[in-house]
Structures are given as structure tokens and as C-alpha cells.
Amino acid sequence: MNVNMTPFRRLPTLPVWVINSALTAILVGLWPLGRALEQNLNPYYLQILILVGINIMLAVSLNLVNGITGQFSLGHAGFMAVGAYTAGVLLRHYQPEGGAIVPAMLGVLILGGLLAAAAGLIVGIPTLRLQGDYLAIATLGFGEIINVVIINTESVGPFYVGGSAGLHGIPIYANFFWTFGAALFCVVCVWRLAYSNKGKAFAAIREDEIAAGAMGVNTTYYKVAAFVIGAFFAGVAGGVSATWFGNLDPESFRFMRSIEIVAMVVLGGSGSITGAIVAAILLTWLPEQLRAVQEWRLVIYALVLILMMIFRPAGLLGNRELWPVPGRRKPAPPATSDPDSRQRMMAEG
Amino acid sequence: MALLEISNLSVVFGGLKALCDFDLSLEQGELVGLIGPNGAGKTTTFNIVTGVYRPAAGGVRLGGRSIAGLNPYQINHRGIARTFQNIRLFAGMSVLDNVLVGFNQSLRHGFVGTVLRTPRHQREDKRNQDRAMELLAKLGLDDRAMETAHNLPYGDQRRLEIARALATNPKILLLDEPAAGMNPQEKIELAAMIEMIRTQFRVGIWLIEHDMKLVMSICQRITVLDHGQTIAVGTPDQVRADPRVCEAYLGEPT
Amino acid sequence: MDQLIQQLINGLSVGATYALIALGYTMVYGILRLINFAHGEVYMVGAVSSYYLAEWSMGWTHSLWVSLPIVVVGSMVTCAILGFLIEFLAYRPLRDRPRLVVLISAIGVSLLLQNLAQFQAIFGPTPKRFPELIQSTPVLYNAAHTIVLTNLDILSLGLSLGLMVIMTWVVLGTKTGLALRAVSFRFDISMLMGINTGKIISFTFMFGSALAAVAGTIDAIRYDVRPLMGLMPGLKAFVAAVLGGIGSIPGAVVGGLLMGLSETLVKGYLPSAYTGYADAVAFVVLIVILLVRPTGLFGRVAPEKV
Ligand SMILES: Nc1ncnc2c1ncn2[C@@H]1O[C@H](COP(=O)(O)OP(=O)(O)OP(=O)(O)O)[C@@H](O)[C@H]1O
Ligand SMILES: [Mg+2]
Numbered sequence: 001m002n003v004n005m006t007p008f009r010r011l012p013t014l015p016v017w018v019i020n021s022a023l024t025a026i027l028v029g030l031w032p033l034g035r036a037l038e039q040n041l042n043p044y045y046l047q048i049l050i051l052v053g054i055n056i057m058l059a060v061s062l063n064l065v066n067g068i069t070g071q072f073s074l075g076h077a078g079f080m081a082v083g084a085y086t087a088g089v090l091l092r093h094y095q096p097e098g099g100a101i102v103p104a105m106l107g108v109l110i111l112g113g114l115l116a117a118a119a120g121l122i123v124g125i126p127t128l129r130l131q132g133d134y135l136a137i138a139t140l141g142f143g144e145i146i147n148v149v150i151i152n153t154e155s156v157g158p159f160y161v162g163g164s165a166g167l168h169g170i171p172i173y174a175n176f177f178w179t180f181g182a183a184l185f186c187v188v189c190v191w192r193l194a195y196s197n198k199g200k201a202f203a204a205i206r207e208d209e210i211a212a213g214a215m216g217v218n219t220t221y222y223k224v225a226a227f228v229i230g231a232f233f234a235g236v237a238g239g240v241s242a243t244w245f246g247n248l249d250p251e252s253f254r255f256m257r258s259i260e261i262v263a264m265v266v267l268g269g270s271g272s273i274t275g276a277i278v279a280a281i282l283l284t285w286l287p288e289q290l291r292a293v294q295e296w297r298l299v300i301y302a303l304v305l306i307l308m309m310i311f312r313p314a315g316l317l318g319n320r321e322l323w324p325v326p327g328r329r330k331p332a333p334p335a336t337s338d339p340d341s342r343q344r345m346m347a348e349g
Numbered sequence: 350m351a352l353l354e355i356s357n358l359s360v361v362f363g364g365l366k367a368l369c370d371f372d373l374s375l376e377q378g379e380l381v382g383l384i385g386p387n388g389a390g391k392t393t394t395f396n397i398v399t400g401v402y403r404p405a406a407g408g409v410r411l412g413g414r415s416i417a418g419l420n421p422y423q424i425n426h427r428g429i430a431r432t433f434q435n436i437r438l439f440a441g442m443s444v445l446d447n448v449l450v451g452f453n454q455s456l457r458h459g460f461v462g463t464v465l466r467t468p469r470h471q472r473e474d475k476r477n478q479d480r481a482m483e484l485l486a487k488l489g490l491d492d493r494a495m496e497t498a499h500n501l502p503y504g505d506q507r508r509l510e511i512a513r514a515l516a517t518n519p520k521i522l523l524l525d526e527p528a529a530g531m532n533p534q535e536k537i538e539l540a541a542m543i544e545m546i547r548t549q550f551r552v553g554i555w556l557i558e559h560d561m562k563l564v565m566s567i568c569q570r571i572t573v574l575d576h577g578q579t580i581a582v583g584t585p586d587q588v589r590a591d592p593r594v595c596e597a598y599l600g601e602p603t
Numbered sequence: 604m605d606q607l608i609q610q611l612i613n614g615l616s617v618g619a620t621y622a623l624i625a626l627g628y629t630m631v632y633g634i635l636r637l638i639n640f641a642h643g644e645v646y647m648v649g650a651v652s653s654y655y656l657a658e659w660s661m662g663w664t665h666s667l668w669v670s671l672p673i674v675v676v677g678s679m680v681t682c683a684i685l686g687f688l689i690e691f692l693a694y695r696p697l698r699d700r701p702r703l704v705v706l707i708s709a710i711g712v713s714l715l716l717q718n719l720a721q722f723q724a725i726f727g728p729t730p731k732r733f734p735e736l737i738q739s740t741p742v743l744y745n746a747a748h749t750i751v752l753t754n755l756d757i758l759s760l761g762l763s764l765g766l767m768v769i770m771t772w773v774v775l776g777t778k779t780g781l782a783l784r785a786v787s788f789r790f791d792i793s794m795l796m797g798i799n800t801g802k803i804i805s806f807t808f809m810f811g812s813a814l815a816a817v818a819g820t821i822d823a824i825r826y827d828v829r830p831l832m833g834l835m836p837g838l839k840a841f842v843a844a845v846l847g848g849i850g851s852i853p854g855a856v857v858g859g860l861l862m863g864l865s866e867t868l869v870k871g872y873l874p875s876a877y878t879g880y881a882d883a884v885a886f887v888v889l890i891v892i893l894l895v896r897p898t899g900l901f902g903r904v905a906p907e908k909v
Contacts, residue, residue: 020466129894130893134897136703148882149465207442214399214437215453216422232809299718305711
């Protein structure tokens with residue numbers, strides 16, 4: 001059989017070593033770029049820029065869970081809190097100086113991510129047996145439990161955590177480089193996972209979990225994997241935000257924050273990585289334009305959620321990306337209705 | 350001992366005995382039919398064999414090893430693949446991606462390899478794409494590889510389900526009403542395709558089908574179910590001649 | 604012993620409001636298979652509206668027997684209208700969409716109400732004490748005052764009980780109730796049988812919202828009024844509904860009372876260092892039920908057909 005006769009053509013892609021070198025070059029380039037921005041940019045815009053970076057990480061990592069794998073989680077802020085507190089508590093305790101800062105930052109961010117991932121594993125294994133709205137509520141519950149634990153923890157051994165008063169006096173080491181370096185790493189990881197043969201399993205679970213199982217996909221493993229990977233990056237994002245703001249308020253990691261991240265995923269288009277990035281930028285930048293009327297910020301998030309669901313449930317980009325990806329050249333029309341699910345629902349009732 | 354060996358399989362839903370003491374053996378390269386009126390328990394049998402439901406009693410053995418109680422994905426790894434009566438494609442994904450999911454279990458690299466795009470990952474991804482295209486070509490779907498699955502016409506969707514199942518490299522293929530919704534011409538092509546799959550892929554095929562002409566023409570043996578009871582087993586001619594089968598389909602003779 | 608009895612009284616009193624809220628979750632879920640995420644905010648609006656109604660009515664009357672009915676009925680009507688609007692504007696356009704789409708919209712409504720209430724022109728972000736409509740006074744007590752039943756407990760238990768009786772009558776004894784049961788049994792078939800499902804759904808939302816309004820009023824009098832007050836009771840009542848078996852009306856009542864009891868007992872008997880964890884109890888309960896018996900105490904099992 002002559003495969004080349006078919007209309008299928010692999011999209012022209014660069015060799016992997018070229019892409020990997022280019023990504024490394026970009027990562028290194030972030031350092032001077034960051035220095036230049038920090039010296040020339042109005043601190044207010046720099047602040048927004050950093051927030052954009054943190055939110056990109058959160059939105060893209062949640063998108064792996066909610067959008068790509070289709071497991072609606074409402075507990076992302078809880079994992080962010082784990083990472084934030086890990087980084088915040090350690091940096092505050094050890095106060096690294098000079099040459100120790102870079103390895104310390106790298107260490108606490110990764111450790112924060114790993115602890116968040118561990119939390120993700122503990123939360124994911126029991127809850128991912130649940131489906132749809134039950135999963136949403138259970139993850140919400142776990143997120144709130146994480147919050148309750150933090151509020152009630154004054155200190156762990158020698159480390160001061162702060163309890164309900166929050167944690168203050170964290171040294172501020174995060175900058176443009178750390179934020180966008182981490183964001184770049186997150187985006188590349190999620191992208192490569194989503195658009196590889198192995199990662200097709202995530203989307204298969206979203207499309208039809210029973211069929212995925214019947215086709216040999218270990219659905220539990222992949223669901224938990226998505227959850228753990230998502231939690232890892234949420235933890236890293238938390239770590240960055242801890243050492244950018246210098247203080248942590250446990251209230252800021254409650255489920256409101258999770259919903260903000262969900263709004264980004266929903267606005268961008270569940271399953272679209274570039275969509276999540278665009279939405280993270282929009283939903284960070286837009287409310288800042290209304291800073292004079294701060295109360296409107298969450299009202300905007302709320303309206304985004306409702307209006308998107310009514311008029312464009314597939315989000316800005318649906319499950320497409322901004323540019324073509326191998327194997328998905330013809331985008332799916334937005335999933336506006338799903339008569340099957342209703343019938344199945346009836347059958348359950 | 351046959352490749353697939355089912356003995357005394359029973360299942361109960363609430364008070365309903367959906368399947369009762371079901372037996373079957375299936376060899377590699379065999380084509381066996383399962384027929385019966387609506388609600389007879391045919392799909393239920395498939396669901397138990399593939400691990401979707403747990404049996405109340407009885408055993409299922411594949412190649413001599415029991416597979417009862419395993420998860421669906423484990424049963425698939427052991428070598429049983431299926432299609433669904435009410436099509437369950439990965440509707441929003443491309444035709445090619447649907448087949449690629451079937452190759453998932455054969456992948457030997459981990460998540461780290463995927464993220465780093467190691468040479469092994471690239472080799473496997475490329476090889477699987479070629480294998481997927483080859484498979485699609487055999488089932489006549491290669492020119493639709495980039496289309497979204499739910500945009501395919503009905504008949505193509507059914508064939509894609511078969512392609513996806515074959516991608517998991519099964520020893521036994523279970524087809525649940527593959528001809529449903531097909532026109533006569535498509536049914537003739539389907540019969541030829543099933544024959545091609547049986548010989549080229551050297552799988553044992555177990556087929557549920559309501560179209561008697563199709564079943565009688567291609568199956569070597571047939572089991573007839575009614576209300577969960579096996580009412581006849583035999584060659585197409587034996588089954589056709591069995592009075593109880595007529596009765597099950599047409600009601601009590603008056 | 605006295606302490607235990609007192610805890611049980613408190614628990615039932617708190618549980619009664621959870622039960623009222625849980626009824627709304629359960630009725631909506633029974634019909635639409637939707638977790639009405641905004642239900643906790645309806646309860647909050649009930650509290651806010653009763654706050655304003657109390658302020659207004661106490662401006663011209665000193666009689667509790669005039670004020671209290673105005674407050675209770677007024678907030679019930681307000682919330683019934685709100686419930687109708689929420690369903691009509693945010694859920695009805697999504698009738699045939701996947702459940703998650705509706706859930707996201709519901710989350711949006713919840714967020715919207717919370718934040719609208721925080722506008723100074725509407726209510727403002729800071730908690731406010733309820734006007735001095737009723738003082739908490741002991742009504743029944745033993746000689747040592749170790750067991751006290753306050754008028755607020757009586758109000759809470761009495762109103763809840765009365766409403767549950769009315770509700771049982773509506774569901775079991777009226778034509779609307781019959782239609783409601785039919786719709787929740789088979790939505791599609793009821794439509795074919797000529798039941799106006801749209802009307803039944805609106806009715807369910809209005810009824811459930813009115814019950815939540817009463818819970819809101821009781822808690823407003825008992826504690827205070829704040830824009831985010833709906834979050835925790837909303838979640839706990841949801842847990843109560845799941846505990847009882849979501850979709851089951853008696854289940855919601857039993858679940859609500861159990862939640863109230865377990866919470867007060869945990870608060871009363873846990874060493875004080877751990878009482879901070881009392882709020883986590885609800886979620887632990889939720890996760891345990893979902894994993895062990897997802898159909899709750901009174902729910903039915905229905906595996907997905909393949
Ligand atoms: N998950 C389930 N829960 C309860 N009852 C079920 C379930 N699955 C199937 N049944 C019942 O078991 C019986 C057999 O169903 P099954 O789907 O196996 O029939 P079938 O032979 O495939 O019929 P058809 O030709 O219509 O596909 C039916 O009465 C059906 O209602
Ligand atoms: Mg069937």
C-alpha cells in the first residue's frame with residue numbers, strides 16, 4: 001500500500017534539536033530581556049506582566065486537566081497554595097543571599113511544584129473516580145481543605161507558616177526571568193504532552209472515557225497523571241507568586257481563585273493551549289484597565305463565564321490552536337450541543 | 350483449549366437476569382455470530398467480556414488465562430478489542446488521532462520522553478503514524494485521515510471504530526452491530542471487509558448483528574440468545590431450522 | 604449529658620437551615636441533573652433582602668407580628684423571583700448542552716451575585732448586624748440553665764418543619780407535584796405526555812429559592828449578613844443533599860440535620876486547638892460519601908449503559 005499517495009502529509013516541522021536549541025536560546029534570552037524591562041518599564045506594567053506570566057502557567061496547567069483531559073477540577077488554587085507556601089516558608093526561613101539565590105530559587109520552585117504534585121496525587125487518586133460535576137465539587141472540597149489546613153497551621157517544626165494571619169516578609173527574588181522561564185517550561189511541557197501520540201490518550205479520555213478504556217488506555221493512570229502534572233505547574237506558579245509579592249494571604253487561594261483560572265480556560269477554549277494563554281493575558285490585563293472600579297473585576301469574570309457558555313461555549317479558539325498542529329488540521333466545529341449526553345443522562349435518571 | 354473460552358457466564362441487573370449460563374469458545378481466525386431479539390442480552394455479553402460490567406458468575410479465559418474481573422484496558426492489552434453498538438468514537442478528534450489512541454498501549458516511552466522528544470519518542474510517533482495510515486488505507490478511510498471523526502458519514506464512523514479497535518493489535522475482535530444504519534451496498538462491502546480482517550489480521554471475530562442475511566452468509570457458527578438464555582447454537586443452517594429461534598423472533602405460534 | 608442535649612438542640616437548629624437549602628439543591632438536581640451552584644447565593648440574597656425588609660418595616664411598626672411575616676414572606680418572594688430569573692436567563696438557554704456547560708454558567712451566576720452584593724450601592728462588602736427584630740431569648744430551659752431552647756431555635760425549627768410539611772403536601776398532594784415527580788423520573792417522556800416542563804422547572808427553581816430565602820432569613824437573624832455568607836452554608840447544604848442521596852427529598856432533610864449535628868458535635872467535643880478544622884468536616888464527609896456510596900443514604904444506583 002503506498003502511503004504517500006494519500007492526502008496526508010506531515011506538516012513541515014523543524015528537527016527536534018533545532019527546536020530544543022531555540023527554546024534554550026529563548027530561555028537564556030529571557031534574562032537580558034527581563035533586566036531591560038525591569039529597568040525601563042513602569043513598575044505598574046511590570047507587575048501586570050508578571051501576573052500575566054503567573055496566570056499563563058496556571059491557565060495552561062489547568063487546561064491540561066480541565067480542557068484536554070476533560071476532568072473538571074475546581075481545586076487548582078489549592079495546589080497553587082501548596083507551592084506558594086513551600087517556596088515562601090523556605091525562602092523566608094533561610095533568607096538566601098548573593099550567589100545562593102539562583103540555586104535556592106530553582107530549588108524552592110521545583111520543591112513547591114513537587115509537593116503540589118504530591119498533593120495532586122493524594123487528591124486525584126480518590127476523586128478522579130468521580131465524574132463531571134461531582135468531581136468539580138470534590139476537588140473544590142479538597143481545595144478548601146488545603147486552605148483550612150494552612151489557616152490552622154502556625155508553624156511546621158522550625159518553619160513559620162503564619163496561619164490565618166498569612167505569611168509576610170518573604171524575600172522578593174522572582175522577576176521577569178523566573179516568571180517567564182517557568183511559564184515557557186510549563187507551556188512547552190503541556191504542548192508536547194498534548195500533541196504527541198502518547199498524549200492523545202488525554203484527549204481520548206475527554207471524548208469518551210469508556211471507549212478510551214476499551215482501546216487499552218489506562219484511564220485512571222492518565223487522569224491522575226494529568227492531575228499531578230497540572231498540580232506541579234500550579235505549585236511552581238504559586239512559588240513564583242510567593243516570592244514576587246513577598247507575602248501570602250491564605251484567603252487568596254480559596255476557590256474564587258480556582259474559578260478565576262477556570263474562567264481563563266473556558267474563555268480561551270477548553271483544550272486549546274494558545275487559547276488559554278490568550279485568555280490569561282486578556283483576563284489579567286482587562287480588569288487592570290478597570291482598576292478604578294476594582295469591584296468590577298470579578299463581575300467581569302462572572303459575566304465571561306455566563307456569556308461564554310450561552311453564546312460561545314467552545315471558547316475563543318474552541319479546541320484549536322493559533323497555528324496548525326500536526327494531526328488536527330481540520331478543526332472541530334464548536335461543541336454547541338451534545339444530544340447524546342442528554343440521552344445518557346435521561347437513561348441514568 | 351480455544352483462544353477465548355467463556356463458561357457459565359451470568360449477570361443480573363437489579364432483578365433482571367440479563368444473561369444466564371452463557372457458554373462460548375472462539376478460535377483464532379474463526380467468525381462466530383451472536384443473534385437474538387432486542388434486549389436479549391447480546392451487548393451485555395460483550396460488556397462483560399470486555400470488563401465494562403462484572404459478571405455475577407462464570408468465567409472468561411483468554412489463551413488459558415482468566416480475564417474476569419480485569420479492567421477494560423487490561424483486557425484490551427490481553428488481546429480483546431471491540432466496537433460499540435451506539436458509536437463511541439473520539440468524536441472531536443481527527444480520524445488519524447482516533448487510530449493513534451489505539452496504539453497507545455504499544456508505546457514504550459514515558460512522559461519524560463514525550464516532553465524531551467527523545468529519539469525513541471520520535472521513532473515511535475513516526476512509526477505509529479505510518480502504521481495508522483496503513484490501517485486506514487486498508488479500511489478505505491485514508492483519504493479522510495484529517496477529518497474530524499464526527500463529520501464522517503455513518504458507515505465510515507463504523508469502519509473507523511473497527512480501524513481503531515484493530516490498532517490495539519487484538520487477537521479477538523468483538524463487533525456490535527457493525528451493519529446497523531448501513532445501506533445494502535455498504536453491507537455487502539462490510540461483509541467483504543470483515544472477511545478481509547479475519548484473514549489478514551488473523552483475528553477471531555465475534556459478531557452481533559440483526560441483519561440475518563449478513564450473519565447467515567459470513568458466520569461459521571451462531572449462538573442465539575433470548576431473554577438472557579441461550580436457545581440455540583450451531584451452524585447457520587442448523588440455527589435457521591431451529592423452531593425455537595423462529596419462535597423467539599416471531600412470537601409464539603398460535 | 605446536659606451539654607450533649609444542648610449540642611443536639613443547636614445541631615438540629617443549624618441543621619434545619621441546611622435542610623432548607625439542601626431541598627433546593629435536591630429538587631433542581633432531581634429534575635435537571637444540575638448542581639445549582641448559585642443556590643448558596645440565593646440564600647445570601649434571602650438574608651440581604653430580609654435585612655432591608657426588616658429595616659423598612661421596623662421604620663413604621665413595632666409589632667413583631669407585623670414585621671416578621673413581612674420579612675419572611677417578602678424575602679421568599681424576592682428569592683423566588685431571583686430563582687426564576689437565574690433559571691430563565693442563565694440555564695434555560697443551555698437546556699440541551701452538556702452538563703458541564705451549565706455547571707460553568709451556574710458558577711458564573713454564583714460569582715456574579717456575590718460580587719454584585721459587594722457593591723456599596725447594593726449591600727457593601729462588610730458584614731452588617733441584622734436590625735433588632737428579635738432578641739435571642741431563652742424560652743424553655745432547665746433549672747440550671749444548662750439546656751436552653753431559644754426563641755431563635757424555635758423559629759428555625761418551626762419554620763423549617765412547617766415548610767417541609769407544606770412542601771411534602773405540594774409534591775405528593777397536588778397536580779403540580781405529580782408533574783414534578785413525573786419530570787424528575789423521565790424528563791423526555793413527561794414532555795411527550797404534555798407536561799409543560801418549562802413551567803415545572805421554573806416552579807422548582809422558585810420553590811427551592813423560597814426555601815433558601817427562609818434559611819437566609821433565619822441565619823441573618825442568628826448571625827449577621829454578609830455578601831459571601833452563601834458560600835459555606837451553600838456547600839454544606841450541597842454535601843447534605845449528597846449525603847441524603849441527591850434527588851431525594853427526605854434525603855435532603857435527613858442529610859441537612861445530620862450535617863448540622865455532626866458539625867456542632869465536632870465543634871463542641873474536639874479539643875479547642877482543632878475546632879478550626881470544623882469547616883473541613885463537611886468536605887471530608889462529602890469525599891467519603893462520594894467514594895463509598897455516591898448515591899447517598901436514599902439514592903438509587905444507576906450504572907451507565909454502554
Ligand atoms: N446497565 C444496565 N442496567 C440495567 N439494565 C441493563 C443495563 N444494561 C442492559 N440492561 C438490560 O439488560 C437487557 C439486555 O440488554 P442488552 O443491551 O444486552 O440487549 P441487546 O441484546 O444488545 O439488545 P439490542 O439488540 O437492542 O442491542 C435489557 O433488558 C437491558 O435493558
Ligand atoms: Mg445491543
